[in-house]
Amino acid sequence: DVVMTQSPLSLPVTLGQPASISCRSSQSLVHSDGNTYLNWFQQRPGQSPRRLIYKVSNRDSGVPDRFSGSGSGTDFTLKISRVEAEDVGVYYCMQGTHWPPLTFGGGTKVEIK
């Protein structure tokens, strides 16, 4: 099974400042079809997860452009250019390349300093 490792576990950020979350996979996430099925999800307190980014860098509809995804192979990053209060929550990466099983990172909690 592919192990997804996120860092940091907790990320205190000042409003208006950037934030960056790392996600590393135990093997390359490049699928034989050429796609890399790496997704990012946001889970606000008390809410369901919401997908922000799919296939490494594609923003879902309605996701603010301050969120961006990048990376390749085994190393991926979610960046928030300027953190807003509504961005508080836990962020998860998930790989869909080598499934089953689908595997998630352990989560990164973003909070305001």
Place this chain on the structure above:
Amino acid sequence: EVQLVESGGGLVQPGGSLRLSCAASGFTFSTYWMTWVRQAPGKGLEWVASIKPDGSDTHYVDSVRGRFTISRDNAKKSLYLQMNNLRGEDTAVYYCARGQRGCDYWGQGNQVTVSS
């Protein structure tokens, strides 16, 4: 608008059974893989099971294989998770999600508590 609405959770004793349902609307249900994901109290997300659009192929996490069954009724636009021989470690909020590689839409979640 895509909507996924789960139902059927609750409190059950160890060894008991529950059936979760997920009613879908706003998209052509019969053309999508569907997935169940769970979240234990204070923990992260864990994939549970997925089912092919026509129901002919299913996959499970090792910890539930043989106890849980994922199924669907495309005419009713509904997804199900039959959970048998429930254990304390199955206590979680269960989410249904559209797709498998991407899981682009999620339901509101349904609490399942296994306790005597």
